[in-house]
Amino acid sequence: MSGRASRIASLFAGLCAASLAGCAGPQSVFSPASDQARWLHGLFGLMLWVCGIAYLLVLAFLAVALWRARGALAETPITEPHDGRLQWGLRAWAAxxxxxxLTLAVASFLVDRALAGAEPRGDPSVRVTGQQWWWRIEVKDPASGRWVESANELHLPLNQPTPVEVVSADVIHSFWIPNLSGKIDMVPGRVNRLTITPRQLGWVRGQCAEFCGLQHAQMALDVKVDSPADYAAWVARQAAPAAAPKDPVAARGLALVQDGTCGQCHALRGTAAAARAAPDLTHIAGRRFLAAGAAPLTRGSLQGWIAQPQALKPGAEMPATGLSPRDAEAVAHYLEGLT
Ligand code: HEC
Ligand SMILES: [Cu+2]
Known part of the structure; x- marks a missing residue:
């Protein structure tokens, strides 16, 4: 019997492993890369086992009952109240x-406590704002104590519990980086908090997890877990003003950005463009993706976006710029230098 039980258990484990093996990756709850994600992953595993075993037991008893009663269902009474073995069986089953x-309740209580215990004592050092359909990123520069703005790409320091504040500027969004944390809603007029303690270096992918309008699907957040030194360097880079144009074409691009409509929505710190309605472009070329994951950030996608944002992300809150191809090229060339 125990041999059979262990064979069933190993078959079950094999099935789980096979079905989960294809689920690893940069946007997966099955590759936890932080304390918080590991706790949740452990809780999920426990629930799967407890519920899976209960399910198999029920099916096994049902199969045995059907087998024993084959052909005789009509004649035998449904209950045998004086059968002592049946009563003990029922008591054992209830227990x-x-x-x-109880195991599941205690485990989820403990995980909840652990997540709450990781709540930040101090002030948050990262603030993420959901916007239709991009992410405003603000990080506190430890050097100056000032908040530094960026967009669509979030860096976090390895092994450091980072308190993150999430808010929304328009509708309800949901902040979700599966490898690093559970979901948390971004609600207009409300500040929600979570803490992330990353344990693995590298890139992972976040995604808005609450339908928020036309381009909800193209609202991805590129996330990098850095060593503390790399993280400090990233913050310092974000804090710096935009690089000066390196050649006459880039200089023309900067002039077009300053004289054109861009500055009514975007900020490029160190230039005349200082609006906060759209992603901060001060270090746009330092990012891996354009427009919250809509395309890899290349010279081609930048130029295409500037000429026709609606072609790449229909419904996005950036109207056609009306720039001539030559002007769009100069602007793209200038932005390309903003690492
Ligand atoms: C009416 C406001 C508005 C104007 C004017 C505007 N933009 Fe935008 N821009 C946006 C919004 C909103 C987004 C974010 C769109 C999204 O991802 O859904 C955006 C995104 C971008 C991005 C991608 C940012 C990122 O983080 O990937 C670039 C580059 C950009 N705009 C360049 C420009 C340039 C150059 C101009 C001027 C020629 C300009 N924009 C004019 C609103 C505007
Ligand atoms: Cu959304």
Whole structure:
């Protein structure tokens, strides 16, 4: 019997492993890369086992009952109240159910406590604002104590509990980086908080997890877990003003950006463009993706976006700029230098 039980258990484990093996990756709850994601992943695993075993037990008893009663269902009475073995069996079954549910309740309580215990004591050092359909990123520069703005790409320091504040500027969004944390809603007029303690270097992908309008699907957040030194360097880079144009074409691009409409929505720190309605472009070329994951950031995608943002992301809050191809080229060339 125990041999058979262990064979069933290993078959079950094999099935789980096979079905989860294809689920690893940069946007997956099955590759936890932070303390918080590991706790949640552990809780999920426990729930899967407890519920899976209960399910198999029910099916096994049902199969045995059907087998024993084959052909005789009509004649035998449905209950045998004086059968002592049946009564003990029922008591054992009830105890098993209570034990299973209690295990799950205690485990989820403990995980909840652990997540709450990781709540920041101090002030948050990262603030993320959901906007239709991009992410405003603000980080506190430890050097100056000032908040530094960026967009669509978030860096976090390895092994450091980072308190993150999430808010929304328009509708309800949901902040979700599966490898690093559970979901948390971004609600207009409300500040929600979570803490992330990353344990693995590298890139992972976040995604808005609450339908928020036309381009909800193209609202991805590129996330990088850095070593503390790389993180400090990234913050310092974001804090610096925009690089000066390196050649006459880039200089013409800067002039077009300053004289054109760009500055009514975007900020490029160090230039005349200082609006906050759209992603901060001060270090746009330092990012991997354009427009919250809509395309890889290349010279081609930048120029295409500037000429026709609606072609790449229909419904996006950036209207056609009306720039001539030559002007769009100069602007793209200038932006390309803003690392
Ligand atoms: C009416 C406001 C508005 C104007 C004017 C505007 N933009 Fe935008 N821009 C946006 C918004 C909103 C987004 C974010 C769109 C999205 O990702 O859904 C955006 C995104 C961008 C991005 C991608 C940012 C990123 O983080 O990937 C670039 C580059 C950009 N705009 C360049 C420009 C340039 C250059 C001009 C001027 C020629 C300009 N924009 C004019 C609103 C505007
Ligand atoms: Cu959304």
């Amino acid at each position: 098993l159910i209570v034990a299973g549910l």
